[in-house]
Amino acid sequence: MEITNLAENSEDFTGNVWLLKGGDEHVLIDVGTGDSWENIRELESVDKVVFTHSHYDHVDNLPKVVDKFDPEVHAFEPDNLPMDVEKLEENDSIDLAGSNFEVYHTPGHKDDSVCLYSPEEKILFTGDLLFPEGGFGRTDLEEGNRDQLIESIEKVVGLEVSEMYCGHDEAAVENVEKQIQKSLEEAKKREEKY
Ligand SMILES: [Zn+2]
Secondary structure (H helix, E strand, C coil), X not given: CXXXXXXXXXXXXCCCCEEEEECCEEEEECCCCHHHHHHHCCCCCCCEEECCCCCHHHHCCHHHHHHHHCCEEEECXXXXXXXXXXXXXXXXEEEECXXXXXXXXXXXXXXXXXXXXXXCCCEEEEECCEECCCEECCCCCCCCXXXXXXXXXXXXXXXCCCEEEECCCXXXXXXXXXXXXXXXXXHHCCCCCC
């Protein structure tokens, strides 16, 4: 599987748009906002979209993506999106670009947050739950809850992960499990972050 970030060169503030290529499929994890669309529109096809959560900086380009590519769209809370999408459930497994991913419901940053994990590839998509180098999502927004966030990080902290793709920042590919452990420790300090 090949993974690239279509929002890498965005000048607008946007969440990452991870493109997964494999098994004859193009899958987007989040679709971003603003000028990240300029890279998405160049694709030959988009077969599936999966949302990590419904904050605008991750979902805003959805109408354009659906209009141009008509993909299958999956989200934990379909009511939070402007069109009909398929509901993801905790413990679902979903085939993305030729690999199987497990769905973990991970609230704390936003109620409809999920992480996607492939045991086979040892890949974790975290949305805004975790960031590299001990980072974690803000909990001062509506639906934010630090205790829930800590519980959610605890759900993924034991996983075997060699590559982590977050909702912002670059991919983490070295000592990833240690980075996740550090995020848990930092979150548990319960320091005001913003
Ligand atoms: Zn967010």
